[in-house]
Amino acid sequence: MGQVFWVFTIDGDWDEYFRIKLPEARRRPDTARLEQLVRAEIELAKVINGRFVHFVHSSPLVPSFFFQPQFIALWQQIEVGGGEIGVHCHEEDLYLAWYYDNQARMEKAITRQVEKFRENGLTPRCYRGGFMTFSPKTIPILEESGVFLDFSCEPGRHLVTNGQLVSDWQGAPENLYRMAYEDHRKPGGSNIMEVPLGIYVERQSLWSIWQKARKIKRRPGKQIVSVLAHTYDFASWQMKLKIRLALLLLKRYGKFINCRQVLAEAAK
Numbered sequence: 416m417g418q419v420f421w422v423f424t425i426d427g428d429w430d431e432y433f434r435i436k437l438p439e440a441r442r443r444p445d446t447a448r449l450e451q452l453v454r455a456e457i458e459l460a461k462v463i464n465g466r467f468v469h470f471v472h473s474s475p476l477v478p479s480f481f482f483q484p485q486f487i488a489l490w491q492q493i494e495v496g497g498g499e500i501g502v503h504c505h506e507e508d509l510y511l512a513w514y515y516d517n518q519a520r521m522e523k524a525i526t527r528q529v530e531k532f533r534e535n536g537l538t539p540r541c542y543r544g545g546f547m548t549f550s551p552k553t554i555p556i557l558e559e560s561g562v563f564l565d566f567s568c569e570p571g572r573h574l575v576t577n578g579q580l581v582s583d584w585q586g587a588p589e590n591l592y593r594m595a596y597e598d599h600r601k602p603g604g605s606n607i608m609e610v611p612l613g614i615y616v617e618r619q620s621l622w623s624i625w626q627k628a629r630k631i632k633r634r635p636g637k638q639i640v641s642v643l644a645h646t647y648d649f650a651s652w653q654m655k656l657k658i659r660l661a662l663l664l665l666k667r668y669g670k671f672i673n674c675r676q677v678l679a680e681a682a683k
């Protein structure tokens with residue numbers, strides 16, 4: 416039986432972003448509403464001593480919405496509480512075009528977030544592509560940005576939308592690994608460590624979460640995987656309850672840590 420470490424991650428997306436039939440103005444988030452949801456995340460994460468990552472959304476629709484002072488204050492509050500913020504780029508025209516393989520665009524989107532966070536005294540250590548997108552071309556961008564952890568991997572994922580490949584993690588390891596420069600799905604010699612997805616709270620029943628936790632615990636050696644939820648979940652008391660129960664259950668099988676601690680564990 417191995418030692419298990421969980422990283423609880425919340426992707427900072429809201430419902431309307433995904434409703435492409437709405438006019439653009441109505442797809443944008445409401446400031447007060449999103450503030451309220453992030454506060455609910457902070458409150459719920461107390462059950463794991465604040466050790467969570469909020470992945471800050473940016474996209475062509477809202478490139479800098481979450482840089483508003485009230486959000487920066489919340490990101491700082493998350494860090495003070497033992498959590499962290501991460502970079503979460505949805506570089507896409509939703510369901511039509513995907514730019515995760517466009518190095519110039521990705522570099523602009525990632526460095527814009529990283530620089531804004533650092534200007535405000537925040538320490539981004541991790542990245543996750545929207546829809547779990549990732550390209551090997553992103554590896555040098557992350558290295559140069561000093562963001563050494565990636566959370567885009569869902570082992571086995573092969574997402575094709577309208578005939579276009581959106582996300583491919585076929586054959587990827589199910590435990591923390593150092594990425595190969597030439598293929599993000601393979602272990603190798605880059606400076607980027609991948610924390611694969613272990614538990615997908617919305618998609619799995621509590622029963623399936625329990626079984627998966629037991630399975631991960633049975634694997635030999637140290638296990639470091641992520642647990643995924645989204646900001647829009649925090650609009651529903653049923654989903655908040657499910658997340659709380661999932662976290663309490665997972666605590667019985669492993670320890671929740673933040674990215675700083677993942678990097679320390681990886682270096683051991």
Ligand SMILES: [Zn+2]
Pocket residue numbers: 426427428503505544545546
């Ligand atoms: Zn997202």
